[in-house]
Amino acid sequence: xxxxxxxxxxxxxxxxxxxxxxxxxxxxxxxxxxxxxxxxxxxxxxxxxxxxxxxxxxxxxxxxxxxxxxxxxxxxxxxxxxxxxxxxxxxxxxxxxxxxxxxxxxxxxxxxxx
Amino acid sequence: xxxxxxxxxxxxxxxxxxxxxxxxxxxxxxxxxxxxxxxxxxxxxxxxxxxxxxxxxxxxxxxxxxxxxxxxxxxxxxxxxxxxxxxxxxxxxxxxxxxxxxxxxxxxxxxxx
Numbered sequence: 001x002x003x004x005x006x007x008x009x010x011x012x013x014x015x016x017x018x019x020x021x022x023x024x025x026x027x028x029x030x031x032x033x034x035x036x037x038x039x040x041x042x043x044x045x046x047x048x049x050x051x052x053x054x055x056x057x058x059x060x061x062x063x064x065x066x067x068x069x070x071x072x073x074x075x076x077x078x079x080x081x082x083x084x085x086x087x088x089x090x091x092x093x094x095x096x097x098x099x100x101x102x103x104x105x106x107x108x109x110x111x112x113x114x
Numbered sequence: 115x116x117x118x119x120x121x122x123x124x125x126x127x128x129x130x131x132x133x134x135x136x137x138x139x140x141x142x143x144x145x146x147x148x149x150x151x152x153x154x155x156x157x158x159x160x161x162x163x164x165x166x167x168x169x170x171x172x173x174x175x176x177x178x179x180x181x182x183x184x185x186x187x188x189x190x191x192x193x194x195x196x197x198x199x200x201x202x203x204x205x206x207x208x209x210x211x212x213x214x215x216x217x218x219x220x221x222x223x224x225x226x227x
Contacts, residue, residue, distance in 0.1 A: 003157070040219065042202070042217030042218050043158070043215075091158065103160070105158040105159065108157075
């Protein structure tokens with residue numbers, strides 16, 4: 001089975017610019033997660049979708065971050081405008097369902113904000 | 115709020131030596147604990163979970179609620195065990211929508227030949 005796909009793999013932007021990341025989960029997985037992993041830290045959940053609805057976005061900086069999962073499959077995460085502290089790896093993960101099922105991670109997108 | 119602490123950023127052992135990666139958590143209820151692993155140039159993946167009580171690649175981990183710990187152990191380390199290891203905690207009702215993972219900062223294990 002194909003794994004979680006993410007693009008781009010790397011992105012370098014200047015502060016105040018906008019950027020978008022794309023994620024394609026494993027086919028049939030209802031739950032999709034976006035994590036932010038800053039260098040030297042573990043992944044931190046930003047937002048969780050169940051199909052095309054948001055389950056948890058309590059740690060998403062909503063003044064600059066937005067995410068959507070149209071049609072309950074692919075998802076995009078956007079940052080507008082970016083700040084230096086947004087430099088991180090953005091991981092997408094999916095699971096069959098929410099609530100304790102194994103999460104499968106994508107390769108991540110490494111964002112550098114200069 | 116729940117928290118996961120991995121006190122060692124780096125751990126270096128020789129091949130064949132025992133290895134223990136420490137994980138402590140803070141949560142007043144009954145959490146589920148996991149170990150995730152990321153090998154060089156690979157994706158983050160689940161290694162084991164405490165409810166399964168199984169050994170994966172020779173690794174075991176026992177949940178000690180009294181000490182709030184979930185240390186990962188292997189009696190004889192192999193070079194291929196070299197990787198980044200993350201302990202994670204999940205709270206919320208199993209099967210519920212508020213079930214989410216909190217990760218520790220990770221421990222980089224290096225097994226020397």
